Amino acid sequence: MAPFLRILGIETSCDETAAAVVARHDDGRGEILSDVVFSQLEEHSAYGGVVPEIAARAHVEAVDGLIDEALARANLSLSDIDAIAATSGPGLIGGLLVGLMTAKAMSLATGKPLYAINHLEGHALTARLTDGLSFPYLMLLVSGGHTQLILVKGVGEYERWGTTIDDALGEAFDKTAKLLGLPYPGGPAVEKAALSGNPDRFVLPRPLVGEARLDFSFSGLKTAVRQAATEIAPLSDQDVADICASFQKAISRTLKDRIGRGLARFKAEYGGVENPALVVAGGVAANQEIRRTLQALCTEHRFNFIAPPMNLCTDNASMIAWAGLERMAKDVSPDTLEVAPRSRWPLDTEAQTLLGSGKRGAKA
Known part of the structure; x- marks a missing residue:
């Protein structure tokens, strides 16, 4: 059975640059057509942690090639894609800007709908992609x-x-x-x-x-x-x-x-x-x-x-693409080109703030 929706996902929230193409079949079943991740581990290991500026520069250098590779592995062209999803937060603002601006440019150039995804929502919905789990x-x-x-x-x-x-x-x-x-x-x-x-x-x-x-x-x-x-x-x-x-x-x-x-x-x-x-x-x-x-x-x-699977527990673009597909299946309206990245973005916006908040929103 051919999938009725195929979406390109982009993930750049921290120190992994990732792109993936995921399909959703008519019966609701998900299928990962390609999943590509570039790890920046070597760039940051000398510092004992992630350096935001280094991460952002590495995303800029890697993201276009990874998108091309994800499409090639899926044996698809950009015209075959139904929508584009990118992580919009939470995360390091420099990295988020790289992925989201890339997705915006592609959306504007192709007319494909854009979905700005909460990274945590990607994790939350992955089990529905892998195990068909019900709410x-x-x-x-x-x-x-x-x-x-x-x-x-x-x-x-x-x-x-x-x-x-x-x-x-x-x-x-x-x-x-x-x-x-x-x-x-x-x-x-x-x-x-x-x-x-x-x-x-x-x-x-x-x-x-x-x-x-x-x-x-x-x-x-x-x-x-x-x-x-x-x-x-x-x-x-x-x-x-x-x-x-x-x-x-x-x-x-x-x-x-x-x-x-x-x-x-x-x-x-x-x-x-x-x-x-x-x-x-x-x-x-x-x-x-x-x-x-x-x-x-x-x-x-x-x-x-x-x-x-471990590759879907850590940061990846398949979960971002799937979250976009879940939104499409629910008829959630796509995002406009005015959508902005958010370094803080709690899943439960009604929850009590425990670690303080500021202009960027609640910490946790």
């Missing part, structure tokens, strides 16, 4: 910039149940790795070191465990890691491994409590949902210890555990 469901987004538990009720309908009140989980991994002299990105480095460590050597705090609210906090845990490392300095390789293993254990125990309460709330409020599901997305979802914890939790609460 409503819970999503845990764990990445370098976000840690949120979100009720996904429908396209454009999101309710934030929990968020971090300080550091995001990915940020905590990166800062812990830097403190211990491990390379960037910190998540994979900490996980690798933890494999040979003793998770019971250091007793680290589990922030907010036991509280009824579903928010997260990782700043105190990061501080406890610094204190533990300082007390036994200089650190041997085994010391580093033990700290990493203890850090991961504290994270897993924290998530078990926080997400367990979220699953219980979902059951209480949406008991009629036949196959309740927890979706996990974001780069930290690659951590196997965290995955095992969440899988066991879902088994205990009788939830389906859905983790899209």
Whole structure:
């Protein structure tokens, strides 16, 4: 069956430049026709984190070639595309400008409709592309910039149940790795070191465990890691491994409590949902210890555990294209060329601001 809609997606919100072509068939099934990602990891690793100016320049250099490659891999020309979707926020403003302005130019030149997509909505809807999941469901987004538990009720309908009140989980991994002299990105480095460590050597705090609210906090845990490392300095390789293993254990125990309460709330409020599901997305979802914890939790609460393939958990353009297709299928009007990028753009605009706000909007 030929797809009735095909859309080009562009993602430039952080340090990956990505382009993809995704189709939606008449039965609602999604199909990724091409997915291309250029990673800037080497450009930023020397600095221990993403440098916004370097990221923006790299996007400028890469985006046109990636779009051409995505179309070529899909065996399509731009005239075959029904619409163009680009990440419009949240993210680094320089990168967002590159992708969104490219999409605007293409839309103006071809007359194709333009969809400015919330990056977080792309993550929230990916499980519908990969698993055909029905609404409503819970999503845990764990990445370098976000840690949120979100009720996904429908396209454009999101309710934030929990968020971090300080550091995001990915940020905590990166800062812990830097403190211990491990390379960037910190998540994979900490996980690798933890494999040979003793998770019971250091007793680290589990922030907010036991509280009824579903928010997260990782700043105190990061501080406890610094204190533990300082007390036994200089650190041997085994010391580093033990700290990493203890850090991961504290994270897993924290998530078990926080997400367990979220699953219980979902059951209480949406008991009629036949196959309740927890979706996990974001780069930290690659951590196997965290995955095992969440899988066991879902088994205990009788939830389906859905983790899209890793290339669709991290930043990618397929999820941006799919979010555009979901909007088209719902007859949401396309965006005008006046749409502006937003460095801050919470999915749930009605949620209470926890970290302050300013001209750019709420932080979280």
